[in-house]
Amino acid sequence: MNRHTLPIVFLVVLAALAVGLRTAPLSxxxxxxxxxxxxxALPVNAVDDPLWQRTTAVDVPLSAxxxxxxxxxxxxxxxIRVRGLHNGQDLALLLEWNDDTRNDASLRVDEFRDSVAVxxxxxxxxxxxxxxxxxxxxxxxxxxxxxxxxxxxRRTLQAAHPxxxxxxxxxxxxxxxxYAAAYADTTYLTxxxxxxxxxMPVHASPVEDLVxxxxxxxxxxxxxxxxxxxxxxxxxGVWRVIFSxxxxxxxxxxxxxxxxxxxxxxxxxxxxxxxxxxxxxATSQWVSLQFGAAAAPTAPAAPEAPxxxxxxxLPLWAWIILGVxxxxxxxxxxxxxxxxxxx
Amino acid sequence: MPDVxxxxxGRTMAYPYPEAHPRRQFAAVFNINRCIGCQTCTGACxxxxxxxxxxxxxxxxxxxxxxYGSYPQHWxxxxxxxxxxxxxxxGVQPRWDRGQTGERAPYGVYNGLTLTEAADxxxxxxxxxxxxxxxxxxxFYEDTSTAYPGGPFxxxxxxxxxxxxxxxxxxxxxxxxxxxxxxxxxxxxxxxIYKREEDGIVLIDQERCRGYRKCVEACPYxxxxxxxxxxxxxxxxxxxxxxEGADPLTDGVPMEARCMAVCPGKIRLNGLVxxxxxxxxxxxxxxxxxxxxxxxxxALPLYPxxxxxxxxxxxxxxxxxxxxxxxxxxxxxxxxxxRYTAPSRELLAVLQLFRTTQKMIFRFEIExxxxxxxxxxxxxxxxxxxxTVIGFDAKGREAVRLSVVEPLHERPPERPNSI
Numbered sequence: 001m002n003r004h005t006l007p008i009v010f011l012v013v014l015a016a017l018a019v020g021l022r023t024a025p026l027s028x029x030x031x032x033x034x035x036x037x038x039x040x041a042l043p044v045n046a047v048d049d050p051l052w053q054r055t056t057a058v059d060v061p062l063s064a065x066x067x068x069x070x071x072x073x074x075x076x077x078x079x080i081r082v083r084g085l086h087n088g089q090d091l092a093l094l095l096e097w098n099d100d101t102r103n104d105a106s107l108r109v110d111e112f113r114d115s116v117a118v119x120x121x122x123x124x125x126x127x128x129x130x131x132x133x134x135x136x137x138x139x140x141x142x143x144x145x146x147x148x149x150x151x152x153x154r155r156t157l158q159a160a161h162p163x164x165x166x167x168x169x170x171x172x173x174x175x176x177x178x179y180a181a182a183y184a185d186t187t188y189l190t191x192x193x194x195x196x197x198x199x200m201p202v203h204a205s206p207v208e209d210l211v212x213x214x215x216x217x218x219x220x221x222x223x224x225x226x227x228x229x230x231x232x233x234x235x236x237g238v239w240r241v242i243f244s245x246x247x248x249x250x251x252x253x254x255x256x257x258x259x260x261x262x263x264x265x266x267x268x269x270x271x272x273x274x275x276x277x278x279x280x281x282a283t284s285q286w287v288s289l290q291f292g293a294a295a296a297p298t299a300p301a302a303p304e305a306p307x308x309x310x311x312x313x314l315p316l317w318a319w320i321i322l323g324v325x326x327x328x329x330x331x332x333x334x335x336x337x338x339x340x341x342x343x
Numbered sequence: 344m345p346d347v348x349x350x351x352x353g354r355t356m357a358y359p360y361p362e363a364h365p366r367r368q369f370a371a372v373f374n375i376n377r378c379i380g381c382q383t384c385t386g387a388c389x390x391x392x393x394x395x396x397x398x399x400x401x402x403x404x405x406x407x408x409x410x411y412g413s414y415p416q417h418w419x420x421x422x423x424x425x426x427x428x429x430x431x432x433x434g435v436q437p438r439w440d441r442g443q444t445g446e447r448a449p450y451g452v453y454n455g456l457t458l459t460e461a462a463d464x465x466x467x468x469x470x471x472x473x474x475x476x477x478x479x480x481x482x483f484y485e486d487t488s489t490a491y492p493g494g495p496f497x498x499x500x501x502x503x504x505x506x507x508x509x510x511x512x513x514x515x516x517x518x519x520x521x522x523x524x525x526x527x528x529x530x531x532x533x534x535x536i537y538k539r540e541e542d543g544i545v546l547i548d549q550e551r552c553r554g555y556r557k558c559v560e561a562c563p564y565x566x567x568x569x570x571x572x573x574x575x576x577x578x579x580x581x582x583x584x585x586x587e588g589a590d591p592l593t594d595g596v597p598m599e600a601r602c603m604a605v606c607p608g609k610i611r612l613n614g615l616v617x618x619x620x621x622x623x624x625x626x627x628x629x630x631x632x633x634x635x636x637x638x639x640x641x642a643l644p645l646y647p648x649x650x651x652x653x654x655x656x657x658x659x660x661x662x663x664x665x666x667x668x669x670x671x672x673x674x675x676x677x678x679x680x681x682r683y684t685a686p687s688r689e690l691l692a693v694l695q696l697f698r699t700t701q702k703m704i705f706r707f708e709i710e711x712x713x714x715x716x717x718x719x720x721x722x723x724x725x726x727x728x729x730x731t732v733i734g735f736d737a738k739g740r741e742a743v744r745l746s747v748v749e750p751l752h753e754r755p756p757e758r759p760n761s762i
């Protein structure tokens with residue numbers, strides 16, 4: 001090995017280290033959300049409930065998704081303010097973020113909804129923060145503004161297209177309102193017939209419960225396994241959305257939460273007015289979620305951050321050793337560069 | 344991005360997935376010269392696939408009047424403009440190098456950028472999302488010609504003389520091109536779009552699609568369409584149950600798509616062509632589509648410069664201005680128009696096969712007949728023979744038999760108008 005090959009070797013080792021870090025990032029922002037313990041029912045449909053004021057809000061910064069195409073450098077949402085509550089049975093998260101426009105429809109081709117998502121790893125460590133990775137699935141809760149609006153009144157074709165006129169729809173059931181007539185045979189609503197959850201005419205919750213294990217693998221859990229509740233309101237340029245679910249779940253694609261443990265959690269938000277959907281979004285890094293002790297239900301959450309969950313595959317001490325090794329290699333490489341050429 | 348070979352542009356090009364070709368490819372030839380703009384194809388498709396709620400503005404098949412008509416509005420002008428802007432930004436002068444014409448590059452080599460090559464660094468494909476309003480008027484500018492140059496009342500004594508009419512329009516009939524390198528498939532972030540190995544038909548998985556509309560944005564021909572009612576996108580399915588031979592009418596052999604089989608103008612010929620491992624068409628001089636596309640070369644792809652290698656081929660209208668046609672169908676236009684205007688004996692026979700049976704024709708034979716006509720075309724003598732062409736189905740059975748001269752039946756004088 002001569003002077004010229006050494007720097008290459010050292011670069012390759014550095015690159016390998018960088019790749020390792022990229023697929024298993026540390027809880028880089030060092031943020032911890034503490035779900036304050038309270039007694040009794042959680043305010044799952046009340047964003048103004050005073051219980052939320054007993055929690056410490058954590059501002060989680062978001063950045064543009066630039067890992068998988070389409071990249072989205074113009075992502076609009078810059079941060080989400082997160083609060084958490086639990087009562088030993090259920091968890092509720094309140095997410096707030098700024099958005100000048102309410103976009104709660106996706107009926108027209110050029111309409112995109114506002115939405116927000118919470119992501120948990122389904123493995124003991126932290127898989128890749130963007131949609132997980134092979135062997136490192138993630139559970140995603142995706143709240144949709146249009147699903148929320150549909151719980152009050154489903155947007156109709158007449159609302160989207162005020163001048164619509166259709167003589168009749170073959171195979172639709174008789175109905176006073178042709179545009180809302182049911183189909184006994186869903187063959188003609190192809191995606192619904194194929195079992196696509198998005199195509200279902202009614203959703204019990206505005207939150208979709210999903211699983212993913214890498215880019216392009218996002219999959220709705222079956223209709224019977226949809227068990228995340230949600231509630232969202234938009235007011236004066238701010239969305240406030242509550243997610244809630246029982247801590248425990250028997251489903252293999254659901255995060256199971258135990259109050260004495262610390263979990264990794266990540267967030268993403270989409271601004272429909274900016275055409276944001278799929279990877280066109282703003283995402284956070286992994287942050288930590290811990291549960292406040294039940295003994296002090298009314299106390300504010302402890303500000304002290306616990307140690308972050310270890311990145312996937314390696315304990316923290318191993319990463320420290322790897323870091324020291326990398327530094328040594330870097331120094332060695334620089335030293336080799338300074339040596340006189342003996343060849 | 345891996346490089347894939349696109350014979351329509353005569354070179355390799357960037358595409359997000361490596362080459363993997365179907366065994367057979369759904370393809371068709373549309374003869375623009377014969378289209379009467381009756382929209383029977385459009386209606387047949389509508390009545391078969393898109394008559395339900397949420398599909399009101401969805402026309403998998405449409406016929407638009409060129410140069411002004413377009414569905415969705417201005418799709419072609421907008422796609423060309425985007426590509427033009429990308430060329431200007433890259434300092435590239437897109438040209439076709441006709442000097443490099445060869446077996447694997449029948450139209451020469453395209454030196455410009457394709458839609459995957461011209462894409463913004465943040466995107467996979469160069470495209471745009473048509474607005475809601477742009478889908479509303481599928482036949483705007485129907486039958487609208489360009490203006491007559493001069494003359495009182497817009498009339499011109501020589502406005503409609505070949506080789507190029509002074510005032511002109513033509514119909515452009517469009518379905519999904521079931522491209523070899525589909526832009527919709529390239530752009531789908533979750534691989535919900537796939538190209539079938541058995542026939543090259545491109546489909547959107549209705550269970551996996553999440554309605555992101557990246558395909559609607561990417562397809563330059565705008566043949567993937569969003570259905571808000573089910574929150575996912577849909578597209579032309581090439582009547583795949585018919586192509587599979589599932590219709591009892593054809594006794595298990597592949598059948599033409601609905602839009603192809605109903606055509607009163609007899610402008611469409613639909614079939615399956617064998618594809619070699621390298622993506623080229625397996626040489627089959629007796630296959631009518633192979634003959635029209637690769638031997639006679641009268642049928643050309645629509646906007647080959649987009650780089651998707653579309654599989655619907657057009658016989659260009661012989662009266663329209665050549666620069667417009669070259670932009671639309673590439674540099675093979677002049678030869679195609681010339682050959683179509685004075686067709687060879689074999690070409691004239693093959694042209695008879697259009698829309699004469701619902702069964703896809705996999706092979707043809709010609710039985711020679713007598714010379715019946717001799718005229719001058721473009722200053723040269725052109726001879727017409729009353730040959731007979733026979734089409735065979737997938738099982739090698741005779742499906743149709745036609746003569747170049749249509750049989751004439753003269754009714755006796757005592758029954759001039761009997762019904």
